[in-house]
Amino acid sequence: MPADTAPQQPDGDALLQVEGLKVHFPVTAGVVLQKRIGSVKAVDDVSFSLRRGETFGLVGESGCGKSTTALAVLRMLEPTAGRIVFEGRDITHLNAVKMRPLRRRIQMVYQDPFSSLNPRMRVRDVIGEPLVVHGLAKDKAAYRARVRELMDLVGLLPHMGEHYPHEFSGGQRQRIGIARALALSPSLVVCDEPVSALDVSIQAQVVNLLMDLQERLGLTYLFIAHDLSVVRHISDRIGVMYLGRVVEIAAGDTLFKAPKHPYTQALLAAVPLPDPELDAARPHDLIAGEVPSARTPPPGCRFHPRCPQAMPRCKVETPPLVERDGSEVACHLYGG
Amino acid sequence: MDPAPLLDISGLCVSFRTDRGLVRAVQDVSLQVRAGETLAIVGESGSGKSVTALSILRLLGEAGRVDAGRIVFDGEDLLALEDRAIRAIRGDRVAMIFQEPMSSLNPVLTIGMQVAEPIRLHRNAPWKDAYARAGELLERVRIPDAAGRLGDYPHQLSGGMRQRVMIAMALACRPRLIIADEPTTALDVTVQAQILELLKELTRQANSALILITHDLGVVARYADRVAVMYAGSIVETAPARALYASPAHPYTRGLMASIPSIDGAIGARLPTIDGQPPDLARLPPGCAFALRCPHVFETCRATPPALMEAGTAGHLRACHLDADAAGATAQERA
Ligand SMILES: Nc1ncnc2c1ncn2[C@@H]1O[C@H](COP(=O)(O)OP(=O)(O)O)[C@@H](O)[C@H]1O
Ligand SMILES: Nc1ncnc2c1ncn2[C@@H]1O[C@H](COP(=O)(O)OP(=O)(O)O)[C@@H](O)[C@H]1O
Ligand SMILES: [Mg+2]
Ligand SMILES: [Mg+2]
Numbered sequence: 001m002p003a004d005t006a007p008q009q010p011d012g013d014a015l016l017q018v019e020g021l022k023v024h025f026p027v028t029a030g031v032v033l034q035k036r037i038g039s040v041k042a043v044d045d046v047s048f049s050l051r052r053g054e055t056f057g058l059v060g061e062s063g064c065g066k067s068t069t070a071l072a073v074l075r076m077l078e079p080t081a082g083r084i085v086f087e088g089r090d091i092t093h094l095n096a097v098k099m100r101p102l103r104r105r106i107q108m109v110y111q112d113p114f115s116s117l118n119p120r121m122r123v124r125d126v127i128g129e130p131l132v133v134h135g136l137a138k139d140k141a142a143y144r145a146r147v148r149e150l151m152d153l154v155g156l157l158p159h160m161g162e163h164y165p166h167e168f169s170g171g172q173r174q175r176i177g178i179a180r181a182l183a184l185s186p187s188l189v190v191c192d193e194p195v196s197a198l199d200v201s202i203q204a205q206v207v208n209l210l211m212d213l214q215e216r217l218g219l220t221y222l223f224i225a226h227d228l229s230v231v232r233h234i235s236d237r238i239g240v241m242y243l244g245r246v247v248e249i250a251a252g253d254t255l256f257k258a259p260k261h262p263y264t265q266a267l268l269a270a271v272p273l274p275d276p277e278l279d280a281a282r283p284h285d286l287i288a289g290e291v292p293s294a295r296t297p298p299p300g301c302r303f304h305p306r307c308p309q310a311m312p313r314c315k316v317e318t319p320p321l322v323e324r325d326g327s328e329v330a331c332h333l334y335g336g
Numbered sequence: 337m338d339p340a341p342l343l344d345i346s347g348l349c350v351s352f353r354t355d356r357g358l359v360r361a362v363q364d365v366s367l368q369v370r371a372g373e374t375l376a377i378v379g380e381s382g383s384g385k386s387v388t389a390l391s392i393l394r395l396l397g398e399a400g401r402v403d404a405g406r407i408v409f410d411g412e413d414l415l416a417l418e419d420r421a422i423r424a425i426r427g428d429r430v431a432m433i434f435q436e437p438m439s440s441l442n443p444v445l446t447i448g449m450q451v452a453e454p455i456r457l458h459r460n461a462p463w464k465d466a467y468a469r470a471g472e473l474l475e476r477v478r479i480p481d482a483a484g485r486l487g488d489y490p491h492q493l494s495g496g497m498r499q500r501v502m503i504a505m506a507l508a509c510r511p512r513l514i515i516a517d518e519p520t521t522a523l524d525v526t527v528q529a530q531i532l533e534l535l536k537e538l539t540r541q542a543n544s545a546l547i548l549i550t551h552d553l554g555v556v557a558r559y560a561d562r563v564a565v566m567y568a569g570s571i572v573e574t575a576p577a578r579a580l581y582a583s584p585a586h587p588y589t590r591g592l593m594a595s596i597p598s599i600d601g602a603i604g605a606r607l608p609t610i611d612g613q614p615p616d617l618a619r620l621p622p623g624c625a626f627a628l629r630c631p632h633v634f635e636t637c638r639a640t641p642p643a644l645m646e647a648g649t650a651g652h653l654r655a656c657h658l659d660a661d662a663a664g665a666t667a668q669e670r671a
Contacts, residue, residue, distance in 0.1 A: 061524035169613050199380035199551065204595035204607040211606065226525070233597030233607070252603055270529035272558035274596050276578050279557050286529050290496050 014085070015220045016050040016073065016188055021082035023068050027295060040294045042068040044244035045082070047321060050188070055214065055221040057235030057252070059228060059267075061291055064241040066224045070190045073222065074106055075099055087187065104134055107186040111193040113177030114165045123168075123176055124161030127151065130183040150179040153216075154209060171202035175209065182213070190222045195230060207234055228271050232256055240264050243302040244294055250327035260329040263303045301332065309333060340411075341368035342545050343392070343513055348405030350387050350396065357618045361387040363569040365405070366644070371512065374536070374546040376556040376577070379566030380592075382614060385549045388566075389515050393430060394422050410512065428458040431506035433535075435518040437498035441490040447474070447501045448486030454508040473504040477534060496527035503535060510542055517549045532559055553596060557581060562651075565589050568614050568625035571644060575652035585647040585654040588626045624657065632658050 023043040028034040043065040050056045058066050071077040073084060075091060084092045091102060107130075114126075121129070128137070128147040137143035151161060154175040165173055174194060181189055191210065195203040207230060213219060225231045231238055232252045239249045240261065248261040259265045266287040273279040289306045292298055298305050304314040314332055321330040350362040362384040369375045377385045390396050392407055392414065407414045409430065414422060426432075434440050442450060451473055452466035461469070467486070474482035477500040490498055499519060506514055516535060520528035536559055539546045548559060556563055557577065564574040565586065573586040584590045591610040612629045621627060627637040636657045647654040 061526065171613065200553070200592060201380065201595050201610040202613065204597075204609045205611075207597070208606045208609060211604070228525075229597045229599050232599065233601065233603060235603075256599055266526060270525040272529075272552075272554035273599055274553035274557050274593065275581050275598075276557045277581075278599075279554070284529075286533060287526055288530070290494055290527055291524070 013051045014049045015052045015087060016222070017083070017085040018049065018069070018073065019047050019083040019085070021046045021069065021072060021084065022080040023065075023072050023077055024080040038295055041244050041297055042294055043072065044297070046241070046244070046246050047082075048239050048246060048249060050220055050222060051236075052187075052220055053214070053218055054236040055223050055234050057231035057238040058222065058224045058241060059226060059231050059238060060241035061226065061267075063243075063291060063294065065244045065294075066241060067192055069241075070108070070192050070222065070224060073188075074108055074190060075103070104130075104184040105186050106188045106190065107181040107184060109174075109177050109181045109189060109191040109194045111196050112173075113180070114173060119164065119166060121164070122161065123156075123163055123165060124151075126165060126176055127161075127179045127183060130180060134184060136184070146183070150183055153182065153213065154179045169202070170198050171205055174198065174206050178206075178209065178213070182217070185217075186219070188220045188222065190224070192224045193226070194223075196225060196227065203230065210234065228256075228268065240267065243291060243297050245302055245330065246321060246328075247303065247331065248327065248329045249321070250329075254327055260324065260327060260334060261303075261331050262307045262309050262333070266306075266308075301330075339370075342371045342410060343367075343369040343547075344406075344408040345388075345392070346406050346408075348388065348391060348407065349403040350384075350391055351401055351403055352399045353401070354399070354618070359617045360620055361400070361569055361617060362391065363620075364641075365566075365569075365571055367564050367571065367574065369513065369545045369547060371545055372540070372543045374539070374548055374559060374561045376548045376550060376560035376563045377566060378550055378553060378556050378563060380551060380614065382568075382617070383566040384569040385551075385566055386517055389432070389517050389547065389549055392515060393426050393432060395432075424458070427454040427505075427511075428509045429511055430513045430515065431509070431511040433499075433502045433506050433514065433516040433519045435521050437495070437502045438490060440502065441498060443490055446487050446489060447493070451501065451504050451508060454505060458509050469508070470504070473508055474501070476507070476538065477501070477504045479504075495523055496531065499523065499531050500534070503531070503538070507538060507542070511544055513545045513547070514539055515547045515549070518551070519548075520555070521550070521552075528555075553593065565592075568620065569617060570625060570641075570655065572626065572656070573647070573652075573654040574644070575647075575649075579649055579652050583648070583652075585652065586626075586656050587630050587632050587658070589654075591629075591631075624655075634658075 021043055022045060024039040024041050026036050027038040027040060029037045046069055060066055072079050079092055083090060124147050127150050128143055131137040131143060131146060148158060156175055165176060195206050198206060211234060214221060223234055235252050237249060238252050238255050239246050242263050248264045259268055269283050269285050287306045300316045301314040301319050304310040311332060319330045319332045321328045324334050346366045348362055348365040352359040352361055365388055379385050391402060402415060448467055448470050451470035455461050455466040455469050456463060471483050471486055479485055479497060479500050520531050550556060560577045563577050563580045564571045567588050573589045584593055594608040595610060597607060610629050615621060615625055615628060623638045623640050624642050627633045642655040642657045644653045644655045
């Protein structure tokens, strides 16, 4: 199939479609001759789609493959299998040249935006650098004006541009990271744990900013976090991942009121609510054990060794993601 | 009045000499913990939770100094003890659990030896007995195949398992007080829940007191009997857990609670925020440390630091100049 034909799916409103995505990392041994001895199945058959203007939340415990999924969508990691369709084009295997104009349309906000940046760069250049890299700054005046506009957009004062990122608090730094991500006017912004390192009172400021920006600029967000209440607050729909797979996708409210997958239920029960009475009224059934290694995932349903409702078939048959009452769930309890 | 508290901290002030000047990390902190009770200390990063905890066992290090205050544990003033006497208490009658077990476990010793060590040290037990007891302890913290893992090294365990080992070490000498400083912050939520349940269950069985330090108001709600809220080195409010959540009395506590998205709140609504950020502890304002961000601030707040005082019900204290009724009314308006 040619790379730029429209996808077959009727979902014409989809900005991003991820189908059967797999990302496996080779595990090697040996000092001189690296021999492949296995692979980490970081993402193993993940499908979801994002409608224009929506926020899709991705949750799950660390190591379940959220960041790897994000990096594959950004084409910063090569998928092992599957398809990524963005703005109607299959970008799974686009080469660097063809990818270049599309890169501008997908940007990322990181948990710690400056760990990878030059600390000697002033804030204005941190924000403006993507304009230079993509040749979008016609002249100095236009460049300055655009940087100013971006700073204003995220609530930074003009004089802050002359300072260095390390002079700012976590919340302000995240604003700088967001401004940089918006420099190229993307349609999709992948936010990987953008508020996880921030204190609660600062977290709320950044969450509000992201929501305001979405409204003003019509952005679509892939929002990754492990804090379920933050994800619920900002997302239209939420996907729950476990060990490289999506186990459930549902509207935020549905997911919290009537979680279908036993893992989603366990996850919700494990999160204590910031209200003793509300918390006491919710189920607290804890699951035993820990997440197994992604190198040797359990066969069948990957959750079965910890699942309180596991049946014999769960040990052998992988449950597909199927639609049930408007949600999607991958669990044998729901037929399929 | 109840019997004397197990731990009674009064007027604790701690500062650090840094190249930016004197950092006043803890200011006039007073708190009590009773036997069998779980006290949560909650606050954002840098609010002085760890420094308060470290002061109890005199683990502040070179740069830190206790400028004032008393820390009375089981009738003894810990700050006045000789070094030898405080070392005898550490790991015996008072035990501590840290956020990152890897930094408190010795990478080159087996976990069996590390759990046995406090028993040998404080109980003068022969190695063999201490080692056998270590096996029992690892079983009590539900490490699968405990006996078979005594010979494992820390790096062979997951983060959750390492934290279980830390709990086993802490419990080794049946301490009267356990101080757990963000014990689950580095863990995933399903493992966090397992560890906190375990800690709660084991401290309850032993009637030990627990100081649980966290920044997570959910953890506080589920596991604490009483709560002290810290802001910029001071306790701004303390109350029984239920009372704190039902009627937070300090503007900071209220702001903090409002800014957490609730699990049944309106999706897509903007969250109430506390504008600005905490003050620089090297340049604290003369009055209330929260004055710069407080929506109710008035003149007195900028000039005089407020003292902790009864706020309505017994055991519910807050440090705020605002008239209690007026604060309540404004809170309702905002709701
Ligand atoms: N570059 C890599 N090489 C090998 N394994 C990796 C690499 N990146 C991630 N992994 C592994 O892939 C799995 C998923 O990681 P990640 O996507 O970062 O999870 P999450 O973001 O949900 O915490 C983990 O087991 C992780 O150790
Ligand atoms: N060793 C130290 N040297 C200098 N300042 C310190 C040191 N330890 C703590 N502080 C300061 O004391 C304040 C309180 O720290 P801490 O008690 O660790 O906060 P919390 O545990 O609430 O996050 C912080 O502002 C920190 O900068
Ligand atoms: Mg990640
Ligand atoms: Mg701390």
